[in-house]
Amino acid sequence: xxxxxxxxxxxxxxxxxxxxxxxxxxxxxxxxxxxxxxxxxxxxxxxxxxxxxxxxxxxxxxxxxxxxxxxxxxxxxxxxxxxxxxxxxxxxxxxxxxxxxxxxxxxxxxxxxxxxxxxxxxxxxxxxxxxxxxxxxxxxxxxxxxxxxxxxxxxxxxxxxxxxxxxxxxxxxxxxxxxxxxxxxxxxxxxxxxxxxxxxxxxxxxxxxxxxxxxxxxxxxxxxxxxxxxxxxxxxxxxxxxxxxxxxxxxxxxxxxxxxxxxxxxxxxxxxxxxxxxxxxxxxxxxxxxxxxxxxxxxxxxxxxxxxxxxxxxxxxxxxxxxxxxxxxxxxxxxxxxxxxxxxxxxxxxxxxxxxxxxxxxxxxxxxxxxxxxxxxx
Amino acid sequence: xxxxxxxxxxxxxxxxxxxxxxxxxxxxxxxxxxxxxxxxxxxxxxxxxxxxxxxxxxxxxxxxxxxxxxxxxxxxxxxxxxxxxxxxxxxxxxxxxxxxxxxxxxxxxxxxxxxxxxxxxxxxxxxxxxxxxxxxxxxxxxxxxxxxxxxxxxxxxxxxxxxxxxxxxxxxxxxxxxxxxxxxxxxxxxxxxxxxxxxxxxxxxxxxxxxxxxxxxxxxxxxxxxxxxxxxxxxxxxxxxxxxxxxxxxxxxxxxxxxxxxxxxxxxxxxxxxxxxxxxxxxxxxxxxxxxxxxxxxxxxxxxxxxxxxxxxxxxxxxxxxxxxxxxxxxxxxxxxxxxxxxxxxxxxxxxxxxxxxxxxxxxxxx
Numbered sequence: 071x072x073x074x075x076x077x078x079x080x081x082x083x084x085x086x087x088x089x090x091x092x093x094x095x096x097x098x099x100x101x102x103x104x105x106x107x108x109x110x111x112x113x114x115x116x117x118x119x120x121x122x123x124x125x126x127x128x129x130x131x132x133x134x135x136x137x138x139x140x141x142x143x144x145x146x147x148x149x150x151x152x153x154x155x156x157x158x159x160x161x162x163x164x165x166x167x168x169x170x171x172x173x174x175x176x177x178x179x180x181x182x183x184x185x186x187x188x189x190x191x192x193x194x195x196x197x198x199x200x201x202x203x204x205x206x207x208x209x210x211x212x213x214x215x216x217x218x219x220x221x222x223x224x225x226x227x228x229x230x231x232x233x234x235x236x237x238x239x240x241x242x243x244x245x246x247x248x249x250x251x252x253x254x255x256x257x258x259x260x261x262x263x264x265x266x267x268x269x270x271x272x273x274x275x276x277x278x279x280x281x282x283x284x285x286x287x288x289x290x291x292x293x294x295x296x297x298x299x300x301x302x303x304x305x306x307x308x309x310x311x312x313x314x315x316x317x318x319x320x321x322x323x324x325x326x327x328x329x330x331x332x333x334x335x336x337x338x339x340x341x342x343x344x345x346x347x348x349x350x351x352x353x354x355x356x357x358x359x360x361x362x363x364x365x366x367x368x369x370x371x372x373x374x375x376x377x378x379x380x381x382x383x384x385x386x387x388x389x390x391x392x393x394x395x396x397x398x399x400x401x402x403x404x405x406x407x408x409x410x411x412x413x414x415x416x417x418x419x420x421x422x423x424x425x426x427x428x429x430x431x432x433x434x435x436x437x438x439x440x441x442x443x444x445x446x447x448x
Numbered sequence: 449x450x451x452x453x454x455x456x457x458x459x460x461x462x463x464x465x466x467x468x469x470x471x472x473x474x475x476x477x478x479x480x481x482x483x484x485x486x487x488x489x490x491x492x493x494x495x496x497x498x499x500x501x502x503x504x505x506x507x508x509x510x511x512x513x514x515x516x517x518x519x520x521x522x523x524x525x526x527x528x529x530x531x532x533x534x535x536x537x538x539x540x541x542x543x544x545x546x547x548x549x550x551x552x553x554x555x556x557x558x559x560x561x562x563x564x565x566x567x568x569x570x571x572x573x574x575x576x577x578x579x580x581x582x583x584x585x586x587x588x589x590x591x592x593x594x595x596x597x598x599x600x601x602x603x604x605x606x607x608x609x610x611x612x613x614x615x616x617x618x619x620x621x622x623x624x625x626x627x628x629x630x631x632x633x634x635x636x637x638x639x640x641x642x643x644x645x646x647x648x649x650x651x652x653x654x655x656x657x658x659x660x661x662x663x664x665x666x667x668x669x670x671x672x673x674x675x676x677x678x679x680x681x682x683x684x685x686x687x688x689x690x691x692x693x694x695x696x697x698x699x700x701x702x703x704x705x706x707x708x709x710x711x712x713x714x715x716x717x718x719x720x721x722x723x724x725x726x727x728x729x730x731x732x733x734x735x736x737x738x739x740x741x742x743x744x745x746x747x748x749x750x751x752x753x754x755x756x757x758x759x760x761x762x763x764x765x766x767x768x769x770x771x772x773x774x775x776x777x778x779x780x781x782x783x784x785x786x787x788x789x790x791x792x793x794x795x796x797x798x799x800x801x802x803x804x805x806x807x808x809x810x811x812x813x814x815x
Contacts, residue, residue: 113677116675116676116677117671117672117675117677123606123609123610123613124609126613126676127609127610127612127613130613130617130676130677131613131616131617131620134617134620134621134677134680135617135620135621135624138621138624138625139624142624142628143718146717146718150716150718159638161636161717162632162636162637162638162641163632163638164628165628165629165631165632165636165717165721166628166629166632166633166636166638166644168625168628168629169625169626169628169629169648169688169692170629170644170647172625172681172684172685172688173647173648173651173685173688173689175666175685176659176663176681176682176684176685176686176688177651177654177656177658177659177685177686177689178647178651179662180658180659180661180662180663181654181658181659183662184658184659184661184662187661187662194665237470240466240470241467241470244463244466244467244470245467247463248463248464248467249464250464250467253471254467254470254471256798256801257471257474257475258470258471258474259801259805260474260475260478260794260797261474261478262742262797263742263746263790263793263794263796263797264478264746264790264793264794265745265746265747265748265764265765265768265789265790265793266746266748266765267746267748267765267768267769267772267786267789268746268765268768268786268789268790270769270772271481271768271772271782271783271785271786272477272478272480272481272786273477274772274776274782275477275480275481275484275779275782275783276477276480278779284494285494285495285496286496287492287493287494287495287496287497287779288496289476289480289496289498292496292498324474324477327474329808332805332808332809333808333809336805336809356459381653381655384655385655385656385657387748387749388748388749388765391748391769392748392769392772404657407657408749411660411661412660412664412753417661420661421661423657424655424657424658424660424661425658427655427657427658428654428655428658431653431654431655434653435650435652435653435654438649438650438652438653439646439649439650442646442649
């Protein structure tokens with residue numbers, strides 16, 4: 071910026087400075103205005119257009135990615151025009167501001183809003199009436215909801231999590247000693263790339279049941295019949311309820327074991343070889359090495375993996391929804407949440423279920439925050 | 449010495465054997481689906497996919513007409529040296545020579561087959577399933593008895609485009625926003641920095657269910673429901689905590705000297721970020737990108753809520769889930785459809801596996 075001009079140019083300077091100032095002002099207003107207009111036009115196009123799908127896809131990608139980049143560039147450009155003190159104060163918010171705004175809109179504020187909605191009857195705060203904590207009382211007294219909660223805790227968490235963590239740990243340990251480590255790990259890990267809906271189809275095909283006189287095309291029933299048993303639609307076999315949920319739990323264990331294995335595998339490789347060798351030299355057998363040395367050494371990872379899978383299992387939705395739709399006594403918390411909020415349109419009750427889910431993860435949140443403070447990264 | 453060697457062999461076999469069984473258990477479900485997707489509709493309905501492997505099966509070597517033999521189906525019959533009632537013959541009676549006598553059809557117009565057990569494979573593969581699943585047009589299916597059935601096709605191709613339109617921006621947008629924020633948290637000083645980052649960490653495990661009801665009402669007011677934009681923003685919001693956290697942890701570890709020398713040369717924060725930080729953070733960006741891409745591609749709940757009800761914008765997971773509902777027994781289509789939804793994630797997974805694992809290791813705190 072031109073600041074020190076010689077005195078004889080002062081008169082001209084005032085005039086031209088005024089012009090530059092006005093010009094600048096126009097540019098400062100015009101560029102963001104044009105940019106916003108273009109972005110808004112793109113938004114309207116994407117919202118209302120009937121163009122061919124591939125074209126919309128292309129525009130969507132360019133608009134979405136380019137638009138975000140353009141916004142950052144413009145805001146930064148505006149801030150850099152300011153004097154240094156203001157620039158220093160405002161520039162960080164150009165960088166972190168959008169992230170914070172989106173986080174606030176999509177996660178932080180909804181926590182409060184959902185809690186608020188949960189205090190009202192089915193039509194929400196706008197049309198419904200204030201019912202206090204009645205929705206929460208219903209959660210713990212309604213038979214279906216109690217069934218969902220008990221499935222979620224006693225079958226999904228109590229069986230699913232140990233199954234996943236256990237298999238993950240065993241496979242990681244075995245793979246560590248095998249020449250085929252890479253291949254084995256990739257194949258176990260592979261289901262992680264598959265969607266829950268896809269996994270649902272895979273396992274529906276395993277559980278398929280055909281009439282008694284027809285050949286069984288589902289693997290499980292084919293085995294059952296070969297062993298002389300009666301073929302059943304296992305996840306829908308209500309006579310063994312609530313244990314039929316375990317046929318769904320297995321699916322998630324199958325999907326998530328790869329995740330546990332990868333984390334355990336990395337942790338196991340972090341144990342110094344000398345410690346393991348020393349204990350073997352001292353006469354410890356492989357089981358003792360595993361339980362006395364390895365498991366204590368990777369305790370931190372075991373906790374992380376377990377909490378991650380617990381949280382994950384608590385929110386399990388897709389698998390149950392695709393496999394049974396929550397029928398046959400296989401309901402879980404998240405399917406109840408979905409049914410109440412979006413099918414029964416009971417906003418108040420649905421929100422209360424969501425709040426219960428949130429409350430359930432608060433201990434983990436506190437643990438994470440404590441870990442974060444201990445690292446003292448700031 | 450020999451004992452020690454034997455011990456070593458035993459443990460080697462034990463380790464690899466158990467591992468092999470595990471791997472087998474883990475791969476069989478997907479293998480079965482994949483194999484079935486290439487088998488014809490009739491084959492899938494009448495035999496398990498494992499019959500593509502060599503197995504012994506009864507094959508007919510001779511056909512006999514009961515009338516010619518003068519058999520009375522209401523009494524005990526004698527055929528080829530064995531005897532049995534109609535019910536027994538229908539189930540099949542084995543002769544001492546190893547063949548099987550079986551009545552096929554009903555009492556009146558049935559016939560008797562002499563069968564021998566032979567080694568065979570059911571290798572009759574077809575691409576029809578994929579054609580039918582991918583194309584939107586109608587399909588003609590020739591029934592075994594010669595009649596023709598017209599079946600509407602499933603428009604998976606359109607859903608693939610939708611999934612791409614959802615997944616690409618929903619991956620890139622949060623990365624860009626998170627990278628800026630991570631840089632801000634790592635290298636800039638401002639009031640509220642610590643508090644805001646604590647918010648990010650706290651939000652890591654918040655279940656997204658908590659946000660769905662209020663967001664849906666916001667979207668209704670903005671007339672955004674059913675648009676791609678709605679889903680991108682939602683995935684951006686839900687993916688941001690992990691993205692910021694991961695990228696912050698990475699960017700923080702970049703050597704300070706590089707930045708300082710750039711600042712001395714007069715570079716602004718923006719230039720440093722675009723020219724230095726982004727290229728240097730590429731491994732971390734890639735890790736998160738794969739993570740987020742797979743997450744968005746495989747997501748069902750968010751798409752169901754914000755895109756639901758509009759067949760024009762249906763993504764692959766919704767398409768497949770709907771097919772499970774509407775044609776849950778058409779396994780030739782379900783298997784092919786399921787595999788179509790997996791192609792891209794599997795490709796990404798195999799080609800970028802290293803980054804994916806790295807992302808997992810860094811981000812295992814997400815809820």
